[in-house]
Amino acid sequence: MTEDKKNPLGPSGNQVRLNVTRIREARGLTKKDVAARTAGLGRAIPALGISRIEAGTRRVDADDLVVLAMALGVNPTALLLPNTTDGEIALAGKTVPASDAWEWADGERPLVLPADDGSAHVDFQLHARPPFRRRYYMGTSAGRQLAEQDGMRLVEDTDVVRIETSEGD
CATH class of the missing domain: 1.10.260.40 (lambda repressor-like DNA-binding domains)
Structure with a gap:
């Protein structure tokens, strides 16, 4: 048995x-x-x-x-x-x-998305991915803050929006 x-x-x-x-x-x-x-x-x-x-x-x-x-x-x-x-x-x-x-x-998003200001996405990215492998959701203030915390800055040209490191790399 x-x-x-x-x-x-x-x-x-x-x-x-x-x-x-x-x-x-x-x-x-x-x-x-x-x-x-x-x-x-x-x-x-x-x-x-x-x-x-x-x-x-x-x-x-x-x-x-x-x-x-x-x-x-x-x-x-x-x-x-x-x-x-x-x-x-x-x-x-x-x-x-x-x-x-x-x-x-x-590593794109939390499994369950709460109805919030995007901070759950940012918190997930902060803990699920290393810097420079994160997805920065620039449409939210929390996403912009995470990008800045990681040493990124938003660069806006006439046709392109890109994110660069603070050193311009």
């Missing part, structure tokens, strides 16, 4: 296993190929481990996720989310539009 798992795969874990299979097969790779690639990257996951991941009987931790993404030639988000922006998906017990999940996972 088998015991029930104490902590079974959730929707994200299930999506990872489905995406590992989908991407591996789309690239024409065997489980042994993926295992060899992970070993070459310094975090070996044997072919049996790949089989168990795909079957949902082996969990993927953060380090596994990164090495699998590298071995499959994708970013970690491509393993975490479905390969679509249509419909809704489950994330940690919450159902959200897939397009919102992708924008959140790509």
Whole structure:
């Protein structure tokens, strides 16, 4: 008799296993190929481990996720989310539009957008992305303040608006 798992795969874990299979097969790779690639990257996951991941009987931790993404030639988000922006998906017990999940996972915006003055966007950018990789929403005072805090300044030409570093780089 088998015991029930104490902590079974959730929707994200299930999506990872489905995406590992989908991407591996789309690239024409065997489980042994993926295992060899992970070993070459310094975090070996044997072919049996790949089989168990795909079957949902082996969990993927953060380090596994990164090495699998590298071995499959994708970013970690491509393993975490479905390969679509249509419909809704489950994330940690919450159902959200897939397009919102992708924008959140790509660091574009908070997963849930409150009705505010744009400060939630700015706060998300402040903590989700390093300076110079942030999205500055210049239509809000909070966005302009974040850009200034990061040493950016708004330059307006006749045809172009661009953001430069304070040093003019």
